[in-house]
Amino acid sequence: MTIFQRWLHKSGMMNQIRGRQRPQVPRFKQAPDYTGKLDQTLAYLADSVGESDDYMVRITEVNGRSTACAFVSTVCDPTKVEETMRAINSHQFPKRAPKKLVQYLIEHVLVGSDALFMQNLFEIREALCAGWLVILVDGTTPAIVIGAQKIEHRSPEQPFIESSSRGSQVSFVENIDVNIGLVRVGLTTDSLVVKKSKVGYRSRRNVAVLYMKDVANSVVVETVSRRIEALHLDMITDSAAIEQPISGHAWSLFPVTRATQRIDNVCREINQGKVAIVVDGDPTVLLVPATVQDFFQTQED
DSSP states (O other): OOHHHHHHHHHTHHHHHHHSOOOOOOOTTTSOBOOSOHHHHHHHHHHHGGGSTTEEEEEEEETTEEEEEEEETTTBOHHHHHHHHHHHHHOOOOSSOOSSHHHHIIIIISTTOOEEEEOBHHHHHHHHHTTOEEEEETTOOSEEEEOOBOOOOOOOOOOSSSOOSSSOOOBOOSOHHHHHHHHHHHOOSTTEEEEEEEEOSSBOEEEEEEEETTTSOHHHHHHHHHHHHTOOOSBOOSTHHHHHHHHOOTTOSSOSOEEEOBHHHHHHHHHTTOEEEEETTOSOEEEESOOGGGGGOOSOO
């Protein structure tokens, strides 16, 4: 028993901690599916996302059916919302209603939009909080989800942790898609594989695993992917939150993971068979497995 735990026992706070009710984190399989009943679905969303003041719902009509456009104004691009509403209201729908109205919307009305179909209401809630625009047409399924995120990120700058007089002078940023794009620019090959997954129960964050399919050890790739999927965390703020849980060697003299901000380091190590882990919101990339030599080399070497 640690000193901190002894202090908790003496103060009586340990019993309070044990008796505290665990937070009810929603699970994917427990959420119902969208059945096409617009009023019930809006009531379901109002009880969860709707408690926030930035949750917005705009009502319109699609071929005589009531339609709701739901979004979170602080993370959703208002220009994209207005374009979508304008496209729906200005379209001349055929007199004979299409058999698959949702499919007709994507193919003839929302042309060029980054649109997806979603059925599970947990996924719809998650998309709303991530800045997607959700379109619900009464009496039809599934729901339409349009990518309308208002993403603010800084431009790539010079790395301040691993500064060097040689090599690239551009570092990663906090956006995962930008970081993956920077790696793809350095590794213009179809051997580069990107596998994304979401980690965290309460705040689900994108985590990407990058590797060369014809160079990386398949056992290492499978082990890293399995350990990331097995993480049981409420939320992830940065790559440091997953660095120790996936290492599996708490008492190792040298770390088994290596953190870097340099794009050229990541490209070089991936090309040599290592696996890169990119976490959304963190400009630091993890490289596994790390060797002793990695911690004694610099870019000039």
